[in-house]
Amino acid sequence: MIGKLKGQYGSGIREANSYLGQNYMVVEPSIVSELLQILRDREQFDYCVDVTAVHYPDREKQFEVIWILYSFPRNERIRVKTMVADGESAPSAVSIWATANWLEREVYDMFGIRFDGHPDLKRILLPDGWKGHPLRKDYGIIQQDQEWVQANLGIESGQ
Amino acid sequence: MLNYITSYLSSDTTPGQAGNVFWAFVYIMVVFGGVSVAVMAMNWLERKALAHFQIRLGPMRVGPHGLLQPIADAIKLLTKEDIVPDKADKFVFWIAPLIILCASFTVYIVVPFGPTHAITDLNIGILFMLGVSSLSVLGVVMAGWASNSHYPLIGALRSSAQMVSYEVAMGMAVVSAVLMTSLHGLGPYGVGAGTSGTGTLSMIGIVQAQQEQHVWFLFKFFPLGFIAFGIFAIAMVAETNRAPFDLPEAESELTAGFHTEYSGLRWSLFMLGEYAAMIAVSSIAVTLWLGGWFRPFPNTLTGPTWDLVFSLFPGLSFLALAVIAFVGVARMPKHPYFRVQTIGLAGFGAVLGLIGLILFAPPVRDRIQDIFWFVAKVAGFMYLYIWYRATFPRYRFDQLMKVGWKVLLPIGIGVLILTAILGVLL
Amino acid sequence: MGAGQPRDRERPMTDRTTTDQMTTDPDTRLSHLELNQPDKTFLDSNELIINMGPQHPATHGVLRVILKLDGEKVLGTECVIGYLHRGVEKIAENRTYTMFNPYVDRMDYVAAVSNGLGYCEAVEKLLNIEAPPRAKYIRVILTELNRLASHQLWLGTHALDIGAMTPLFYTFRDREEILKIFEKYCGARLTTHAFRIGGCQYETYEGFERDVTKFLDFVPPKIDEYEELLTTNRIWLERTKGVGVISRADAIALGVTGPVLRASGVKWDLRKAQPYAAYADFDFEIPIGVNGDTYDRYTVRMEEMRQSLRIIRQAVERIPEGPIMAKVAKVMKPPVGEIYHSIEAPKGELGYFIVSDGSTQPYRVRVRPPSFVNLQALEVMVRGALVADVIAVIGTLDIVLGEVDR
Numbered sequence: 008m009i010g011k012l013k014g015q016y017g018s019g020i021r022e023a024n025s026y027l028g029q030n031y032m033v034v035e036p037s038i039v040s041e042l043l044q045i046l047r048d049r050e051q052f053d054y055c056v057d058v059t060a061v062h063y064p065d066r067e068k069q070f071e072v073i074w075i076l077y078s079f080p081r082n083e084r085i086r087v088k089t090m091v092a093d094g095e096s097a098p099s100a101v102s103i104w105a106t107a108n109w110l111e112r113e114v115y116d117m118f119g120i121r122f123d124g125h126p127d128l129k130r131i132l133l134p135d136g137w138k139g140h141p142l143r144k145d146y147g148i149i150q151q152d153q154e155w156v157q158a159n160l161g162i163e164s165g166q
Numbered sequence: 167m168l169n170y171i172t173s174y175l176s177s178d179t180t181p182g183q184a185g186n187v188f189w190a191f192v193y194i195m196v197v198f199g200g201v202s203v204a205v206m207a208m209n210w211l212e213r214k215a216l217a218h219f220q221i222r223l224g225p226m227r228v229g230p231h232g233l234l235q236p237i238a239d240a241i242k243l244l245t246k247e248d249i250v251p252d253k254a255d256k257f258v259f260w261i262a263p264l265i266i267l268c269a270s271f272t273v274y275i276v277v278p279f280g281p282t283h284a285i286t287d288l289n290i291g292i293l294f295m296l297g298v299s300s301l302s303v304l305g306v307v308m309a310g311w312a313s314n315s316h317y318p319l320i321g322a323l324r325s326s327a328q329m330v331s332y333e334v335a336m337g338m339a340v341v342s343a344v345l346m347t348s349l350h351g352l353g354p355y356g357v358g359a360g361t362s363g364t365g366t367l368s369m370i371g372i373v374q375a376q377q378e379q380h381v382w383f384l385f386k387f388f389p390l391g392f393i394a395f396g397i398f399a400i401a402m403v404a405e406t407n408r409a410p411f412d413l414p415e416a417e418s419e420l421t422a423g424f425h426t427e428y429s430g431l432r433w434s435l436f437m438l439g440e441y442a443a444m445i446a447v448s449s450i451a452v453t454l455w456l457g458g459w460f461r462p463f464p465n466t467l468t469g470p471t472w473d474l475v476f477s478l479f480p481g482l483s484f485l486a487l488a489v490i491a492f493v494g495v496a497r498m499p500k501h502p503y504f505r506v507q508t509i510g511l512a513g514f515g516a517v518l519g520l521i522g523l524i525l526f527a528p529p530v531r532d533r534i535q536d537i538f539w540f541v542a543k544v545a546g547f548m549y550l551y552i553w554y555r556a557t558f559p560r561y562r563f564d565q566l567m568k569v570g571w572k573v574l575l576p577i578g579i580g581v582l583i584l585t586a587i588l589g590v591l592l
Numbered sequence: 593m594g595a596g597q598p599r600d601r602e603r604p605m606t607d608r609t610t611t612d613q614m615t616t617d618p619d620t621r622l623s624h625l626e627l628n629q630p631d632k633t634f635l636d637s638n639e640l641i642i643n644m645g646p647q648h649p650a651t652h653g654v655l656r657v658i659l660k661l662d663g664e665k666v667l668g669t670e671c672v673i674g675y676l677h678r679g680v681e682k683i684a685e686n687r688t689y690t691m692f693n694p695y696v697d698r699m700d701y702v703a704a705v706s707n708g709l710g711y712c713e714a715v716e717k718l719l720n721i722e723a724p725p726r727a728k729y730i731r732v733i734l735t736e737l738n739r740l741a742s743h744q745l746w747l748g749t750h751a752l753d754i755g756a757m758t759p760l761f762y763t764f765r766d767r768e769e770i771l772k773i774f775e776k777y778c779g780a781r782l783t784t785h786a787f788r789i790g791g792c793q794y795e796t797y798e799g800f801e802r803d804v805t806k807f808l809d810f811v812p813p814k815i816d817e818y819e820e821l822l823t824t825n826r827i828w829l830e831r832t833k834g835v836g837v838i839s840r841a842d843a844i845a846l847g848v849t850g851p852v853l854r855a856s857g858v859k860w861d862l863r864k865a866q867p868y869a870a871y872a873d874f875d876f877e878i879p880i881g882v883n884g885d886t887y888d889r890y891t892v893r894m895e896e897m898r899q900s901l902r903i904i905r906q907a908v909e910r911i912p913e914g915p916i917m918a919k920v921a922k923v924m925k926p927p928v929g930e931i932y933h934s935i936e937a938p939k940g941e942l943g944y945f946i947v948s949d950g951s952t953q954p955y956r957v958r959v960r961p962p963s964f965v966n967l968q969a970l971e972v973m974v975r976g977a978l979v980a981d982v983i984a985v986i987g988t989l990d991i992v993l994g995e996v997d998r
Contacts (some may be wrong), residue, residue, distance in 0.1 A: 026929050027717055053844050056934070059958040061947055075932055075945065075960075077859070079844070106847030109968045117681070131787065132674035132997060141682055142956075148679075148686045157790050220761035314643040320664070320979070410755060410827055419983050421649060559827045560755025562980040563664050 008050055012042070026158055031086035039089050042099035043074060047103055050086060052076040057106035058111055061117045064144045067094040074100065093129075096121035117142035134159070178371070180375070182275075188264055193285045197274050204238040205441040219556035229513035231494060239434075246430035251313060254427065258312035263428070263435035266305035270443040272298045277449045278370045280459045280536030291369035292340060296333070299405070302443060303329040306407075306414060306424050310435075313427035321423030324563060325414035328404055331570040332411075336401035338578030339394040342585045343454040346383050346391065349377035373458030380465045384455040387588050393580045395455040396577040397574050404570065406440060408551055410558035410568060411414020448547035456543050461534035477531045480538040484522030493516030542566050567585075613770050621806060639667065646675045650753045650983045653993030657970070657982065659850035664978045673964075676997035684957035689715050689789060689924045692957065698960065700995040702745050704783045705738035705774075706937040712787045713868055714933035714944035715780045715916075718926040719789070727916040728870040733804060734786055735869070736779065737898040740811070741770040742938035742990075743893050743900075750890070750987035754831050759818055766814045769807050776803065779874035790920035804908050808901055815897055822890070833888035836973040836985035839884060846969045849962050850940025851896060852989060852994055853883035855888040862936035869935075874906045886988045893990075925952055939963050959998060963991040 013020050016038055023032040034042055041089035045146040056075040063069060068090035077084050091097050100107040111122045112131040119140035122128055130137060136154045136159075154160050171188050181189035210225070210467030211241065217224030225232025250259060276291040278284040288294050303326050308323020348365030366372060376382055383391045404411040425436045452458060461476045492515045498508040525531055561569070639664075645656035654675035684692045696711045697704035709731055716723060723731070744767045748760035752854060771781040771907040776797055778786045786792065822828045838848070843856040853860060861878045863871040879895035881888025926948040934943035940962030949955040966989050973985045 027720070027931055029932060055847055056941065057932075057943060057945065057958065057960040059945060059960075061956045073945070075943070079860060084932065104847065105842075105845045106965055106968060109964065113964075130674075131675040134674070141679060144685075146682075148682060214980075216757075220758050221765055222761060238819065316640065320642070320661075324664075411981075412755070419650065419980050556758050557821070559751065559822075559825065559831055560980075561827055562831055562978055564978060565827075565830050 008146075012045070015045075016042070026038070029084065029086065031088060033088045033090075036091055036095070036097060039087065040100075041102050043076075043087065043098075043103050046076060046087070047144045050078065051080045052078045054079060055100060055106050055110075056084070058100065060114045060120055060142075062118060062142065062144045065152070068095075070118060072097045072114070072120060081105050091120060094118075096123045096166070098122065099124040101125055108141055119143070172363065176426045178282060180282055180284045180287045182284070182288075190285055190523045193283075194275075197277075197279075197285060198271060201271065201274060201442055201445060202438070204445060205438055206240070208441050208445070208548055209236045209239070209437075210547070212555075215549070215552045219552075229548055230498070230514070231505040233514060242513055243430055243434040246416055248430045248432065249427075251315065251427050253314045255312040255314065258308050259427075259434075261306045262309035262312060263439065264305075264430045265308065266302045266439035267435050267442075269300075269302040269305065269437045270446055271426065273446045274442075274449075277446065278367050278373060278453060278458055279540050281370060281374075283459070283537055284370060287368055289371075292344065292367050292450070292454070295369070295446070296337065299443060300329065300333055302439065305439070309428070310424040313424075315427055317420040317422070317426045318424045321414045321420045321426070325407060325424055325561075328388060328407070328411065328413060328566060328570070331567060332401040332404040332574070335570055335574035335578045336405065338582050339398040339401065339454075340345050340450075340573065341584045342390070342394045342452065342578070343383050345374055345582070345585050345589065346379075346386050348589075369453050369458075373453055374455050377460060377464060382457040383457060387585060388544070390585050390588065391455065393577060394585070395451070397578050397581070398451055399547075400569075401574060402451060403445055403551070403554060404566070407550075408440075408444065409555040410560050412560060413566060415564055416465065436477070444548065445544060445551045446549060448544045452540060452543040459540040461535065461539050476546050477535050478526065480531060480534050481525035483524060483538075483542075484518050488519035488522060490516045491518055515579055611812060627960045642768045644982070648891065651986060652749065652991055653997070655967075655986070655991065655993055657986070659892070659979065659982065661979065664972050664980075666979065666982060668976050669963050669974055669982065670921050671967060671970060673967070673993070673996050676993050677770060678998065679998040681959060682956055684954055686843075686953065688813075689954060690945075692954070693787075693789065694783070694785045694846055696959075698994060699990045699998055700742075700937065700939065700942070700963065701782055702992055703738050703742040705734050706742075708785060708787045709735050709869065710933065710935040710937065710942045710944050712789050713935065714927070714931055714946050715789045715924070717933050718929065718931045718946055718948055719920070719924065720927075721790055721918045721920060723791040723918055724915045725870065725912045726914045727787075727918075729907050729911040730792050730796060730916065731869050731971065732871065733872070733904055733911075734784075736904045736907070737804075738988045739774060739938045740897055740900045741767045743897050744770075746893065746938075746987075746990045747890075750984075750990075751822060753983045753987040754828065756822065756825075756828065759821055762814065763820060766811055769810060772802075773803050773807065776800075789924065791915070791917035793917075795916055801911070802926070804904060808905050808908070811901065812898070812964070815894065815900050819894060823894075825958060829887065831980070831984060832890055832988075833885055834883070835886045835977065835981050836988055837883060837885045838969055838973050842972055843884065843969070845970065846965075848940065848966045850935075850936070850938070850966070850990075852940065852966055852969070853887055854878065855892045856884035857882055862934060862941060866934075868933075870907070871903075873910070874903045876903050886984055889988045923962045925954055934960065937962055939992070939995070940966055961995045961998060963989075963993075963995040964998075967991050968998055 012025065016034070019035045019038040021033045021035065025031070054077045055154065057073075057075050059073050059074065059075075059087060061071045063071065070091045070093070072089050072091060074083065074087040076087065086140075095118055099111055101111065101122075104126065108126070109131060111125055114120055115122065115128055116130045116132055117140055129135065133141070134155065137155055139146055139150070141150075170186070173186075177184045181193055187244055213235070214224040214232065225235035228238045229232045247446075250256060273295045276288050278287070292521075306325040306329075307322045309546045310318040310320075310325070314320070322585075344367060366572065384395050393396060407414050413419075415425065420426070425433055426536070428436060457464075461479075491511055495508055497513045498504050498511065525534055541554055608817075622714040638695055641663045642655065642659050642661060644659055645651040651657065656675070656772055658670045658672065659666055675680070678698070683695055687695070692706065693711060696707040700707055705781075744763040748763035751759040774784050774786070775781045777800065777912040778784050779793055824942070838846075838852070838856055840856045840858060843853050843858065858878055859878050859880050863876075864878060876899045877895075878974050879892045879899065881892050928950045930945065930947040932943055932945045941960065942962055943960030945956075945958035945960065946954050947956040970985060970989060974982045
C-alpha cells in the first residue's frame with residue numbers, strides 16, 4: 008500500500024514508517040486532502056478515529072496535525088501526519104468523514120490551527136470569546152483569559 | 167334558628183335540595199376540609215408507597231415513619247419565598263393556580279358520598295362535574311402563558327391538547343353509562359329485568375339506578391360496561407396529568423412543565439389542585455360504574471345479619487390500621503433517641519383505634535357506612551395512580567394523541583352505539 | 593402578555609453582548625443557531641428556540657442543547673459543550689507519567705477503571721513493558737465489573753429519562769455491590785485509580801474471588817428483573833423502537849463506537865478486534881443490533897452486561913498466580929516516540945495518543961473520548977424527531993460530560 012502511494016506521490020510522502028508496531032506516514036500538507044480521500048476510498052480506511060495536533064515551538068513549521076485512521080475490513084490503523092506553520096491552515100476532512108467536524112473544531116480551539124473547508128469552524132470547549140489556545144506550549148498551565156473571566160464571571164482577580 | 171337547623175336532620179335529601187343554607191355550609195366545610203386532609207394523606211401515602219416500590223423507605227424523619235412530613239412540607243411551602251418572574255404577566259400568573267384549585271374543588275359540590283351526603287344533587291350533576299373539572303385546563307394554559315418561559319409554554323400547550331382530546335373519549339364513556347340508567351335490560355345474573363329505567367344525569371340518580379337495576383354499571387351489558395369503564399379509567403389518568411400521561415409536567419423533558427416558574431405557596435396550590443382533581447375524577451368513576459356509596463352486594467346479601475357484617479367494616483378497617491401502627495411501635499428501635507417517635511406512633515395508633523371503636527357505635531356506623539364504602543373505592547383508584555407511576559414509562563406526545571383519538575375514541579363510540587342497541591333489544 | 597413587555601424572543605436567551613465585545617477576531621465568532629437573532633413573531637411564528645441545559649434534569653450533566661422546534665418537532669439542534677472543561681490534556685503535559693494516572697479517572701467517572709486501564713496500557717506500550725498475567729486478569733475482572741456498573745447506571749438514567757422511575761433504584765441497588773468490591777480492593781468507589789503503570793498496585797484482598805463469584809450469582813436475576821420491567825413494556829417499545837435511528841454507514845462516517853455502533857449492525861469490538869489485556873483468553877460474544885434504533889442499543893447493552901458476567905466468570909476461574917507488577921523504573925523516561933492505544937470502554941473506543949520527548953513528563957497526551965465523538969451523532973439522530981425523543985437519544989448515547997469536556 009505504502010509503495011503504491013509512494014509511486015503516486017513521490018516525495019510528497021516524506022516518511023512512511025512504523026514505531027512499536029504502529030504505522031504512520033508524514034506527508035506534505037498539499038497532498039493531505041487527496042491522500043485521505045484515497046485512503047478511505049481505495050484502501051478502506053473507513054473510520055477516522057481521531058484528528059489531533061502536537062505543538063513543537065522549536066520547529067520551523069510548528070504544528071504537527073495527525074489523523075488517526077482505522078479500517079474495519081483490514082483491522083488496521085494508520086496515522087497520517089503533516090506539518091503546518093503558525094497561521095497556515097490544514098485541509099479539512101469533514102467532507103470525507105463527518106466525524107472530523109468536532110475533532111477539527113477541538114484542534115482549532117486548542118491550537119488555533121484553521122481547517123480549510125470546515126463548515127462551521129468555531130471554538131467548541133472554550134467559550135466563544137476566549138483569547139488564546141491553551142494546548143500551545145507557550146500557554147502556561149494556570150494562564151487564563153483574564154479579561155473574559157472578569158467580564159463574564161465577575162471574578163475581579165480574573166483567575 | 168335552632169328549628170331551622172334541626173329541621174333538616176329528619177330530611178332524606180341533600181341540604182342543597184332541601185334549601186337549607188346552614189347545613190349546606192357545614193357540608194361544604196366538611197367536604198373541603200376532608201378533601202384537603204385526603205390530599206395530605208395521599209401525599210404521604212404516595213411517597214411511602216412509591217418508595218417501597220422502589221426499595222426505598224421514603225420519608226422517615228419527620229414524625230414516626232414520616233407521618234408529619236406533609237405538615238412539614240406545608241409549613242415549608244407556606245414560608246418559602248414566593249418568586250414571580252420579572253417578565254411574567256403578574257395578574258395571570260397569580261390567578262392561574264387559583265383557577266385550578268377552584269375548578270378541582272368545585273366539583274365536590276355534586277359528589278355523592280351517600281344518598282344524603284352530598285352538598286347538593288344537581289339534575290345535571292355529571293355534566294356539571296365534567297364541565298367544571300375541564301376548566302382546570304384553563305388554569306394550566308394561563309400558568310404556562312403567564313410564566314413567559316419556553317418550558318411552561320410547551321407544557322401548557324401539551325396539556326391543553328391532551329386534556330381536550332381525552333375529554334372526548336371520556337365523554338363517550340360517560341354517555342354510555344348515563345344511557346344505562348335509562349335502559350333496563352338484563353343484568354349478568356338475570357336480575358333487574360323488567361324494572362323500568364329512569365334516565366338521569368344526577369350523580370345520586372345514577373347510583374340509585376344501579377341499585378334499581380341490581381347491577382354495577384361495570385358489569386352491565388358485559389363487557390360493554392367494562393370497556394366503557396376501562397376507557398374512562400385511562401382517560402382520567404390523562405385528564406389529571408399523571409404518569410404515564412404526565413407530559414405537561416414531564417420532568418425529564420420540560421423540567422416541571424407548566425409550573426416550572428412557580429414556587430412556594432402557588433406551587434403547592436397546583437399540587438393541591440392536582441390531587442383534588444385525582445380524587446374528583448376517581449369519584450366520578452366510582453359513581454358511574456362501581457355503585458357509588460353502596461356496599462358490595464346490597465341486593466343479594468340482604469338481611470339484618472349481612473347488614474350488620476358490612477356495617478362493621480369501617481370500624482374494623484380503622485382497628486386494622488391501629489394494629490399496623492402498633493406493630494410499627496413494637497418494631498421501633500429501642501434506643502432512647504426514638505422514644506418520642508415511638509410514643510407518637512403509639513398515640514397515633516390509639517387515635518385510630520379510638521376512631522375504630524367509635525365507628526362501632528350503632529348510630530355512627532349507620533351514618534358512616536355509605537361514606538366509608540365510597541372512600542374505600544376511591545382509595546383503590548388512588549393506589550392505582552401510584553402503581554402506574556411506579557411502573558410505566560412516559561408516553562410521547564404523538565403516541566398520547568394516537569391513543570386518545572385513534573384507540574379510545576373509536577372504542578368509546580362503538581361502546582356507546584352497542585349500549586344503545588342492546589338497551590333497545592333486551 | 594402585558595403591554596409594554598418585550599415579546600419573549602426579542603430578548604436574547606443569554607446576554608452575549610459582553611462576550612461579543614471581547615472577541616478580538618471577529619470571524620472566529622459565529623452565532624449559535626440563530627439564538628441571538630430577534631424573533632420577528634411569536635404567536636404566528638412556527639419556530640421556537642429553546643435552550644435545553646446546561647442545567648436540565650435529563651442532559652446527564654452540563655450539556656446544553658439548543659433546539660429549534662416547530663411545535664414539538666425538532667428542526668435543528670446544536671450542542672454547546674465545554675462547561676466541564678478542565679484541561680486534562682494540558683495538565684498531562686505538566687505531570688509525570690505516574691502523576692497523571694489519577695487524573696484520567698476523572699474523565700469518564702462512571703467507568704474510571706476503564707480509563708485507567710487504557711492509560712496504563714498506553715504508557716506500558718511506550719515503555720515497551722508488559723504487565724504480568726495475574727495483573728492482566730485482575731485488570732479484566734475490574735474493568736468488566738466497571739462496564740457492568742456503567743451500563744447499570746446508563747440503564748437507570750435512560751429509563752428515568754423516558755419516564756420509568758423504578759429501574760433507576762434497582763440498578764443503583766445492584767451497582768452498589770460492584771462499588772463495594774472496588775472499595776474493598778482499592779479503597780475507592782468511584783475514581784478508583786486501581787491500576788498502575790506496569791501492573792496493579794494491590795494484590796487482591798482475601799476473599800476477592802468469593803465476593804466476585806457471589807456477585808456473579810447475584811446479578812443475573814436482577815438483570816432479568818430490569819428486562820421484565822422494560823423489554824416488553826408497550827410504552828417502552830413505543831418510546832424506543834424507531835427512535836434515534838442511525839444507519840450503519842452514518843454510524844461509521846460519524847465515528848461512533850461502542851454499543852451505539854454495534855446496534856447499527858457493525859460487529860466490531862476492540863476486545864475482539866485488537867485484544868488487549870487478557871481478553872484474547874476469553875470466550876464471549878459481541879451482541880449486535882439490526883435497526884440502529886434506541887431499542888437495539890438497549891438490547892445490545894443488556895446483552896453486553898451478560899457477556900461481561902461471562903468474561904468475569906472465566907477470569908475468576910482461571911486467574912493465574914504470580915507477580916502483579918512488572919519491573920518498572922522508579923523514574924519513568926520512555927524513549928522518544930509516540931503511541932496510540934485504545935481500549936473498548938463501556939461507551940466506545942477510548943484512545944490515548946501519547947507523545948514522549950524522552951523526559952519524565954509526556955510531551956503531549958491526547959485522549960480520544962468516545963462520549964465526545966458519539967455526542968456528535970445527536971444531530972443526525974434527532975432530526976425530525978420530537979422533543980421527547982431528544983431526551984431519549986441523549987440517554988441512549990450514554991454520554992458522560994466529564995469525558996465530553998475533559
